Amino acid sequence: MNEKWKDKKYLNPYLAGVGLGITLFASYLVLGTGLGASGGIARLAAFLERSIFESHVSSSEYFGKWGDNPLNYYLVFMLIGVLSGSFISALFSKRFQLFFERGQSCSKFKRTIIVLIGGFLVGFASRLAQGCTSGQALSGGVLLLNGSLLFLLFVFVGGYAMAFFVRGQWND
Numbered sequence: 653m654n655e656k657w658k659d660k661k662y663l664n665p666y667l668a669g670v671g672l673g674i675t676l677f678a679s680y681l682v683l684g685t686g687l688g689a690s691g692g693i694a695r696l697a698a699f700l701e702r703s704i705f706e707s708h709v710s711s712s713e714y715f716g717k718w719g720d721n722p723l724n725y726y727l728v729f730m731l732i733g734v735l736s737g738s739f740i741s742a743l744f745s746k747r748f749q750l751f752f753e754r755g756q757s758c759s760k761f762k763r764t765i766i767v768l769i770g771g772f773l774v775g776f777a778s779r780l781a782q783g784c785t786s787g788q789a790l791s792g793g794v795l796l797l798n799g800s801l802l803f804l805l806f807v808f809v810g811g812y813a814m815a816f817f818v819r820g821q822w823n824d
Contacts, residue, residue: 661745662745663741663745672790675687676790676791676794680794683726685726685791686787686790686791686792686794686795687730687786687787687790687791688727688730688783688784688786688787688790688791689727689730689731689734689784689786689787690775690778690779690783690784690787691725691727691783691784691787692725692727692728692729692730692731692732693731693775694779695718695722695723695725695727695728696722696723696728696731698715698718698722699721699722699723701715702715702722752764785803785807788800788803788804789803789804789807
């Protein structure tokens with residue numbers, strides 16, 4: 653963690669959890685569906701690709717079904733809200749700074765490559781599974797779906813297991 657942030661307070665996690673729960677409840681109440689992130693990112697990608705290769709996107713089996721305006725979807729607005737809300741939160745808590753979060757033994761180049769590979773794998777897997785971790789954990793978990801609850805269990809087990817291997821990169 654950056655030393656200048658050591659004395660800065662985070663938002664109370666219980667308050668943040670209640671706010672997220674209210675947002676999820678409102679999503680089901682108003683839209684009839686839960687939350688997620690990968691759908692918004694995929695639609696943004698379709699919009700950007702459409703601005704360059706319009707006929708290719710229109711004829712695409714995956715992107716073409718979203719029509720002429722792929723940004724007209726609730727998850728796009730949720731993505732914008734998450735990004736702008738986190739930016740505003742970082743500004744108000746005086747925690748906004750652009751930097752490479754890494755251990756001293758990990759170069760910026762190596763960290764960039766690891767992040768790009770990890771981001772690609774997560775993005776590919778979320779579209780392959782037709783949903784992301786937030787959609788699976790939040791939306792499926794609140795509905796007590798067996799698959800979502802198992803998914804949550806294994807996310808935590810996998811995270812703790814992987815921490816054993818990467819812990820040394822951050823404690824040098």
